[in-house]
Amino acid sequence: MRRLQKHFGGHIGVYHSKFSQNERIEIWNKVKDGELKIVLGARSAMFLPFESLGFIICDEEHDTSYKQMEPAPRYHARDAAIYMSSLFDGCKVLLGSATPSLESYHNAKKEKYGLVKLTQRYGDIEMPSLEMIDTRKFRFKTENETILTQPLRDAIQQSLDNKKQVILFQNRRGYTPYQRCNVCGWVPQCKYCDVSLTFHKFRNQLACHYCGTTYPPMHTCAACGSHDFVHRQFGTERIEEALQEFFPEAKTGRMDMDTVRGKNAHDQLIQTFEQQKIEILVGTQMVVKGLDFEHVDLVGILDADGILSFADFRVNERAYQLMEQVSGRAGRKHGRGKVLVQTAQPTHPVLMQVQQHDYDALYNEEKIRREQFFYPPFSRIIKLTFRNKIKDVVHDAAKIFANALSNRYVNNITGPAEPVVNRVRNNYLMELLLKLPRSGSILAQCKKDILDQIAILHQEKRYKSVVVIPDVDGV
Ligand SMILES: [Zn+2]
Ligand SMILES: [Zn+2]
Structure with a gap:
C-alpha cells in the first residue's frame, strides 16, 4: 500500500475480509462512483462493482491461497480474474511468478498467454547455492542426529559464529505417513495413479487415496532390493527439541499454525526475527510468504523426502515451488546465501531442477507425466x-x-x-x-x-x- 501510494498518490483502496462491514461498504461505494482508481485486495475484491476495469495484476499466481476450499463458492481467483477480464473491453491480466503453475506456463507455451521472462534478479542478487545432504549416510545415528545431520549442524554453527541467522524449514505436510526405503530412498507409488502411497499403521497397509487400491506394506525395495524401510515423521516442535541438544545457547523461535494465531502474533514474530532477537527460526510454509530477512545466510530444508512423497498429482510442481521459494529466503541482500537440503534421494530430478533453478526442465518432465496419466492441464x-x-x-x-x-x-x-x-x-x-x-x-x-x-x-x-x-x- 505504501509503495503504491508513493507512486500513484491517492485514490487507492484496500479491500479484504478483515475490514468491518461499514469499511467495506465505503470502499464498495467509492469503486462504484469511480472515486478509487486502484484497489489492492484479496480474492473478494473481484466482486466490487467496477465500471471500467482495465488491468488486473495477480501476483504470485501459483499460490494455493488463490483458491479457498471451505466454504463455497470454490473459485480459483486467478482463473476467475482471467474470465472477468473478458467481461471488460480491453482489460488485461498480468500473472506474476518465479515458479508459475503448470497450467499457466502451459498456456504461455501454447501462446494462449504472452510470456515475459525476467532473467536478472532485482539488485543483481545471486541465487543461493543449494547443496544436498545425503541422509542415508546418517541412518545409524541417534534420532536427533538424523533430524539435524552433522553437515547441517556445522553450517548452523558457522552462521551463528558469523552473527548470521538461520531458517530451518519443515513442511507441515510432513505428517502424512509414507514408507521409504532407508537405503536408496525409494517411495512406493500407486501403479494406476502415479502418486505416492500412504501408510496406514493400524491397518498395516499402503493405500492410494486417489483410487482406493490397497497394497501390503513393503518389505523389499523395488529399486534396490533392501529390506530396510522407515516411516519417519517429525514436526517443528521436535526440531526445536533437537536444537536444544546441539545449540543450547542459541535463541530459537518457531513459526507454525500453533505458535502464530491471529495476525499480530505473526507480525510480532517477524519483527523479533528482523531485530535479530532470534538466531534460528524453525518454520513451516509460513516462513515462505514473501518475507525478506536480510541477515539470513542459511536455509535448511530438513526433510525433502516428505515434500517429494506427498500423495498428490501436483507433488513435483508443489515441491519445486516450495523449495525454490524457501531458498529465496537465503542471502537476499548481503552476499550469496546457502541452502542445505536433507534427503535420501539426492539425485531426485526435482532436486536437480531446484539446484539449477531450471523451471523449464521441471515443466518439460512434468508435462509428459501429466499427459501420460491424464491430469490437468490435459484434463x-x-x-x-x-x-x-x-x-x-x-x-x-x-x-x-x-x-x-x-x-x-x-x-x-x-x-x-x-x-x-x-x-x-x-x-x-x-x-x-x-x-x-x-x-x-x-x-x-x-x-x-x-x-x-x-x-x-x-x-x-x-x-x-x-x-x-x-x-x-x-x-
Ligand atoms: Zn531401496
Ligand atoms: Zn491409485
Whole structure:
C-alpha cells in the first residue's frame, strides 16, 4: 500500500475480509462512483462493482491461497480474474511468478498467454547455492542426529559464529505417513495413479487415496532390493527439541499454525526475527510468504523426502515451488546465501531442477507425466467429496454414486477412496475423482449428471444427510 501510494498518490483502496462491514461498504461505494482508481485486495475484491476495469495484476499466481476450499463458492481467483477480464473491453491480466503453475506456463507455451521472462534478479542478487545432504549416510545415528545431520549442524554453527541467522524449514505436510526405503530412498507409488502411497499403521497397509487400491506394506525395495524401510515423521516442535541438544545457547523461535494465531502474533514474530532477537527460526510454509530477512545466510530444508512423497498429482510442481521459494529466503541482500537440503534421494530430478533453478526442465518432465496419466492441464479433474457422521453411510453413498456415474463415465472414474485425512470435525470423508477431456459440452453434461445424482441420492432416507461437495481442478 505504501509503495503504491508513493507512486500513484491517492485514490487507492484496500479491500479484504478483515475490514468491518461499514469499511467495506465505503470502499464498495467509492469503486462504484469511480472515486478509487486502484484497489489492492484479496480474492473478494473481484466482486466490487467496477465500471471500467482495465488491468488486473495477480501476483504470485501459483499460490494455493488463490483458491479457498471451505466454504463455497470454490473459485480459483486467478482463473476467475482471467474470465472477468473478458467481461471488460480491453482489460488485461498480468500473472506474476518465479515458479508459475503448470497450467499457466502451459498456456504461455501454447501462446494462449504472452510470456515475459525476467532473467536478472532485482539488485543483481545471486541465487543461493543449494547443496544436498545425503541422509542415508546418517541412518545409524541417534534420532536427533538424523533430524539435524552433522553437515547441517556445522553450517548452523558457522552462521551463528558469523552473527548470521538461520531458517530451518519443515513442511507441515510432513505428517502424512509414507514408507521409504532407508537405503536408496525409494517411495512406493500407486501403479494406476502415479502418486505416492500412504501408510496406514493400524491397518498395516499402503493405500492410494486417489483410487482406493490397497497394497501390503513393503518389505523389499523395488529399486534396490533392501529390506530396510522407515516411516519417519517429525514436526517443528521436535526440531526445536533437537536444537536444544546441539545449540543450547542459541535463541530459537518457531513459526507454525500453533505458535502464530491471529495476525499480530505473526507480525510480532517477524519483527523479533528482523531485530535479530532470534538466531534460528524453525518454520513451516509460513516462513515462505514473501518475507525478506536480510541477515539470513542459511536455509535448511530438513526433510525433502516428505515434500517429494506427498500423495498428490501436483507433488513435483508443489515441491519445486516450495523449495525454490524457501531458498529465496537465503542471502537476499548481503552476499550469496546457502541452502542445505536433507534427503535420501539426492539425485531426485526435482532436486536437480531446484539446484539449477531450471523451471523449464521441471515443466518439460512434468508435462509428459501429466499427459501420460491424464491430469490437468490435459484434463479437467472433478473431485466429489462425500461427508457424513456415519462411516458406513458415507462409504455406501460414495459407492452408489460411483456406480451410477460409471454408466457414462466408466473410463473417467477413479475411486471412491478415503482421503489421507479421512475424518474432519466428526465427519467421515470419501472422495471420487472424474478425469474428463477439456471439452465444454462434456463438462456441461457431467455437471448435469452430478447434480441429478445428488438429487437422486438425497431422495433416499439413509443418504439424506450426506453432503456432496464437487470441486473442479483442486488447487
Ligand atoms: Zn531401496
Ligand atoms: Zn491409485
